[in-house]
Amino acid sequence: xxxxxxxxxxxxxxxxxxxxxxxxxxxxxxxxxxxxxxxxxxxxxxxxxxxxxxxxxxxxxxxxxxxxxxxxxxxxxxxxxxxxxxxxxxxxxxxxxxxxxxxxxxxxxxxxxxxxxxxxxxxxxxxxxxxxxxxxxxxxxxxxxxxxxxxxxxxxxxxxxxxxxxxxxxxxxxxxxxxxxxxxxxxxxxxxxxxxxxxxxxxxxxxxxxxxxxxxxxxxxxxxxxxxxxxxxxxxxxxxxxxxxxxxxxxxxxxxxxxxxxxxxxxxxxxxxxxxxxxxxxxxxxxxxxxxxxxxxxxxxxxxxxxxxxxxxxxxxxxxxxxxxxxxxxxxxxxxxxxxxxxxxxxxxxxxxxxxxxxxxxxxxxxxxxxxxxxxxxxxxxxxxxxxxxxxxxxxxxxxxxxxxxxxxxxxxxxxxxxxxxxxxxxxxxxxxxxxxxxxxxxxxxxxxxxxxxxxxxxxxxxxxxxxxxxxxxxxxxxxxxxxxxxxxxxxxxxxxxxxxxxxxxxxxxxxxxxxxxxxxxxxxxxxxxxxxxxxxxxxxxxxxxxxxxxxxxxxxxxxxxxxxxxxxxxxxxxxxxxxxxxxxxxxx
Amino acid sequence: xxxxxxxxxxxxxxxxxxxxxxxxxxxxxxxxxxxxxxxxxxxxxxxxxxxxxxxxxxxxxxxxxxxxxxxxxxxxxxxxxxxxxxxxxxxxxxxxxxxxxxxxxxxxxxxxxxxxxxxxxxxxxxxxxxxxxxxxxxxxxxxxxxxxxxxxxxxxxxxxxxxxxxxxxxxxxxxxxxxxxxxxxxxxxxxxxxxxxxxxxxxxxxxxxxxxxxxxxxxxxxxxxxxxxxxxxxxxxxx
Ligand SMILES: Cc1cc2nc3c(=O)[nH]c(=O)nc-3n(C[C@H](O)[C@H](O)[C@H](O)COP(=O)(O)OP(=O)(O)OC[C@H]3O[C@@H](n4cnc5c(N)ncnc54)[C@H](O)[C@@H]3O)c2cc1C
Numbered sequence: 001x002x003x004x005x006x007x008x009x010x011x012x013x014x015x016x017x018x019x020x021x022x023x024x025x026x027x028x029x030x031x032x033x034x035x036x037x038x039x040x041x042x043x044x045x046x047x048x049x050x051x052x053x054x055x056x057x058x059x060x061x062x063x064x065x066x067x068x069x070x071x072x073x074x075x076x077x078x079x080x081x082x083x084x085x086x087x088x089x090x091x092x093x094x095x096x097x098x099x100x101x102x103x104x105x106x107x108x109x110x111x112x113x114x115x116x117x118x119x120x121x122x123x124x125x126x127x128x129x130x131x132x133x134x135x136x137x138x139x140x141x142x143x144x145x146x147x148x149x150x151x152x153x154x155x156x157x158x159x160x161x162x163x164x165x166x167x168x169x170x171x172x173x174x175x176x177x178x179x180x181x182x183x184x185x186x187x188x189x190x191x192x193x194x195x196x197x198x199x200x201x202x203x204x205x206x207x208x209x210x211x212x213x214x215x216x217x218x219x220x221x222x223x224x225x226x227x228x229x230x231x232x233x234x235x236x237x238x239x240x241x242x243x244x245x246x247x248x249x250x251x252x253x254x255x256x257x258x259x260x261x262x263x264x265x266x267x268x269x270x271x272x273x274x275x276x277x278x279x280x281x282x283x284x285x286x287x288x289x290x291x292x293x294x295x296x297x298x299x300x301x302x303x304x305x306x307x308x309x310x311x312x313x314x315x316x317x318x319x320x321x322x323x324x325x326x327x328x329x330x331x332x333x334x335x336x337x338x339x340x341x342x343x344x345x346x347x348x349x350x351x352x353x354x355x356x357x358x359x360x361x362x363x364x365x366x367x368x369x370x371x372x373x374x375x376x377x378x379x380x381x382x383x384x385x386x387x388x389x390x391x392x393x394x395x396x397x398x399x400x401x402x403x404x405x406x407x408x409x410x411x412x413x414x415x416x417x418x419x420x421x422x423x424x425x426x427x428x429x430x431x432x433x434x435x436x437x438x439x440x441x442x443x444x445x446x447x448x449x450x451x452x453x454x455x456x457x458x459x460x461x462x463x464x465x466x467x468x469x470x471x472x473x474x475x476x477x478x479x480x481x482x483x484x485x486x487x488x489x490x491x492x493x494x495x496x497x498x499x500x501x502x503x504x505x506x507x508x509x510x511x512x513x514x515x516x517x518x519x520x521x522x523x524x525x526x527x528x529x530x531x532x533x534x535x536x537x538x539x540x541x542x543x544x545x546x547x548x549x550x551x552x553x554x555x556x557x558x559x560x561x562x563x564x565x566x567x568x569x570x571x572x573x574x575x576x577x578x579x580x581x582x583x584x585x586x587x588x589x
Numbered sequence: 590x591x592x593x594x595x596x597x598x599x600x601x602x603x604x605x606x607x608x609x610x611x612x613x614x615x616x617x618x619x620x621x622x623x624x625x626x627x628x629x630x631x632x633x634x635x636x637x638x639x640x641x642x643x644x645x646x647x648x649x650x651x652x653x654x655x656x657x658x659x660x661x662x663x664x665x666x667x668x669x670x671x672x673x674x675x676x677x678x679x680x681x682x683x684x685x686x687x688x689x690x691x692x693x694x695x696x697x698x699x700x701x702x703x704x705x706x707x708x709x710x711x712x713x714x715x716x717x718x719x720x721x722x723x724x725x726x727x728x729x730x731x732x733x734x735x736x737x738x739x740x741x742x743x744x745x746x747x748x749x750x751x752x753x754x755x756x757x758x759x760x761x762x763x764x765x766x767x768x769x770x771x772x773x774x775x776x777x778x779x780x781x782x783x784x785x786x787x788x789x790x791x792x793x794x795x796x797x798x799x800x801x802x803x804x805x806x807x808x809x810x811x812x813x814x815x816x817x818x819x820x821x822x823x824x825x826x827x828x
Contacts, residue, residue: 051823054801057780068685076700088687088702197812239803248803360815364798365805404779404798416771417740418660425662428796454689508699 002293002303009035012292012306014277014321017101018561019547019568020312021255021263022159025229026572027308028269030580036271037294037304039313040067040098045256048246056403059245063090065105067097074316075451076509078468080333086454086462091510092346093517094244095314099273100255102314102515107243107368107400108219108252109559110162112153115146115182116380117439117556120390127385134472136444138343139390140553143525143534146182149566152573154185156565160253161225161233163190164217178214180375190222193236196370197361198432202397203372205490211374216398217562218369219253227253229262242368243400252368275302278458280309280325280544288543289327295458307583308543308575312568315549316448319520320463323450328521328531328540331447333466339531339539341449343442343519344465345555346507348473350500351435352484353408354493361429363402371398377480378557379439389475391439392557395483397432404428411497434487436480436500437514441472442554448520468507477501516560518552523567526589533587535574536567542585545571635672638679639709646732647716648674648770654739655774662795665774665786673777673786674770683708694760704760708769714758715766719746721756743767781823790828793820800828 010032013020020036028034043065058064072095075084096102116123121141124133142149166187167177174187192215195203203213220236227233236251250257263269274297280289281303291305311318322328322340331341376382378392404424408431413423451464481500488496524530527539532551538544547568549560578586637645649671658664665671688705696703706714720730723742727734731742745751749764777786779793781801787793793800800820808816819828 050803051801051821051825054803055781055783055823057776057784061776061780062682063685069687070685073687078697078699083693085693085696085700085703086687086689089685091701194810196809200812235806237803238805238809240805241803360813362805362808362811362814362816364802365808365816370809402798404793404796405776407796416655416743418657421656421664422661424792424796428798453691506697506699510699510701 002301004300004302006302006304008291008305008307009033010306011035011308011310012037012304013310013312014292015039015101015311015313015317016099016255016271017096017312017314018103018255019564020101020310021103021259022565022568023310023312023545023547023572024269025259025263025266026569027575028263028266030576031268034269035304035306036269037275037277037292038099038271038273039276040273042273043099043104043246043256045250048248050248053241053245053248054239056405059105059241060401060403061405063094063244065096065098065246066090066094071457072097073454073456073462075454075462075464077464077466078506080445080466084451084464084466087509092508092513093515094512095515099260099271100246103255103561104246105244106254106561109216109369110157110160110219110253110562111217111394111558112181112562113556113558114180114375114378114380117378117558118142118144118146118149120379120554120556123379124390127380128390129385132385132388133390134443134470137472138442138444140343140442140522140524140529142553143523143530144570149570150182150185152566152569153562155228155569156562158189159227159229159258159565160219161190161221161227162188162217162219163222164188164192164215167214176214178375179212180378180381188217190225193218193220193222193367193370194238195372196366196399197359198397198399199370199372201432201491202434202487205487206372206374206395209487209490211376211395213372213374216369216371216373216396218367220247220251220367220369221253227258229259231258231261233257236367238365238367238370240364240366240402242366245401272296276458277313277321278324278460280311280321280327282326282541286326287541289541308545311544311546312548315517315520316463316465318546318548318550319448320450322521322531322538322546323463324460327538327544330449333445333447336444339527339529341447341520342529343522343553344446344448344467344517345440345442345519345552346467347440347514347516347555348438348469348477348501349436349513350477350480351433352488352496352498353431353433354488354491354496355410355427355431357426357430357494359430361399361432363399363429366399366402368400369398370400371396373398375557377483387475387479389472389479391441391472391476393436393438393476393480394557395434395436395480397434399432402429408433408497410495434484436477436484437557438473438476438480439557440555441470442519443470469501469505474501474503474505478503514559516549516555518549518555518560521546521550522553523551524553533585535586536571537579537586539585539589543583545575547571632666632669632671635669637675639675640678640712643720643730644712644716645671645675646730647720650732650739651743651770652774654736654743655771656778663791665778667788668778668786668791669788670774670777670786673780673784674773676785677773677777678709678712704765706760711761711766711769714761715753715770718753718756718758718761718763719751719766722751782826783823790820790822790826794828
């Protein structure tokens, strides 16, 4: 029971990362009184002045600004019949905390899904003969059209000062960009980042083999940028401390650089830090929320009344809060009923490291998003239907950081002793990587629910993930492996070593892949198969909106945040234009 | 805790630097890093906070094998890697781990860390077990063995060919202990010197990593040209 009750606000926003800051500013601009509650610390750009972030041990190894597993662990199991165990240390993914959330230390690759990715189910039904895809696959269409969402993708590109080459301008294919991208209404706001040596080598080899490489679309900006909120983002200086690091140069679009300065100047917005939201409180009829309860730093339990609740705590936090609060019916994989928890998906990665004795890659001179990629192996653009699997990959050579702890060494180099020491001297800065990051389908048996055993420090059950690799994703990996190694051979390295999933691999939570967890509270056309409608509004509790990767019915090969930003802005627009006038379900079930 | 130590060490360094000319030592022609390194506390003079004397003997010996002095480039002892390890273990290393039970010691490797130990307990128990095994097998502690035998012991630990359970350690596997220690030693070798290892930024100089320079706008497009400048550290020292 709460021992403190705050003054009522129009909107309470749970979490102040990307989605929370976007929702806050958009709704505050409409004149609403908005309060954000953030579980972590306050964080300002000035906290990360040079040289502080240039510290691999603190940020890259010890995850200094991430939530600790102690506070934020989940449990994980490979199938419904085994017992889930906690993520006692972070590995495959590392969620953020504090103002800015993961948006403070993301890499900044800001790429859109394709129009086919948005309508994957429709594509699969048309292109694949019955029986080709696994029976337990549960993919879905996103409940909006490309044309409806494009203006919001465009707006988020501008908020971030997206830097790169335009590939498709209103249907016209542009030289140097991604010919497979959906038509965009405007060119990229800023030109591409400069290429590093690995980028040029990869792009040249890929082009020679018939692929269509283009610079990674980047939210580390190439030139000074003033965004639609009036915030200024400074040109990137290629400091080499980006993925997992806060930016020391105001160059990475983040909630801080792109939103917070303008937001903090608004009188009708405020925020509390060290405010860990435990539950959404519902009215007795269960149809609307009356606010949220949080624990503050002094151990108080505080009730925050609000007319609208926005859950913006990151994918798995949002789903967990829905489950803890009784918002929507929990998913049951056996009867396949209920919706909260279904369609959990992740992504896989892999790649080949190429060693060149005589080349200097200077890997420390780089922006987070630095790289070249191609999208030729994405749904609809390669022969998936006859190969027998669906989904795609970004195939890229990126150089997110060049920090030395964890440097890859050629096969056969000892991992300790004189051989390791001399190997580090011979090979640090003399390798490049060709990588894949893949989409991931959703399946009947892949879901999240509340763990029956393990609890967090506030006594609440952890979220449990049931997930493993399926044949479809593993076959895709094998196919990509051949493509990557063909490019590697084209580059004639002195040696190379590869790491891909094999057909008997299980999901490994110890090695970093990406913090691109999706699904669990997906958006859809029907309350039978989705927790949220197209406006990210809960079908069951109409004043609860849930922006985040949780809304994706499956994962596509592109990084998620471009679409997460867009659906958040789309939802904010619907709240402003429709919900405020007539609070109630925005889509009739 | 670490912070206090750093400030006092920093103060010590600064005041010593100022005192250098008075002692008749010239710092002209030396980089600040070289000067700082000259007067940084030597490994012999360091008294560990976390490790006991016996554990310290083990750790320095193991570091000397993990990253030995022989061959090209600096070794772990020359770069104070054991100091780094001691300071990390005396600090908050491991406080982030989720350690609520129950524990499944037979969990598949893909599910990661599943033992009920903090890193501090891993070192305490692991060193005890290795030394017990060494005494039984080689009639002496690890630190007292010759380098070839030590390498042999480490290889056995890495391959989990030493059964800790026979020495009362039921939870920890030899390999897990080995991996923990090796990873931390490498981190200390390559981390910023502010954490006590990588003394004089020698590891960075050896591999060609410029440390905390963090500004390469004019370098990024110069392809296949060796970067000419040495490292700087978070403290502003230059190597
Ligand atoms: C290292 C890293 C690299 C990444 N790189 C990329 C990339 O290159 N491209 C890309 O598209 N995506 C990338 N991502 C993913 C990207 O950061 C996320 O998609 C994005 O931040 C999601 O926004 P969000 O608002 O849902 O979550 P976040 O930005 O993480 O914000 C959630 C906030 O909610 C707070 N919160 C959580 N629970 C509670 C609670 N109970 N009470 C109060 N507050 C709470 C958290 O502390 C956090 O501040 C990366 C992520 C990481 C970690």
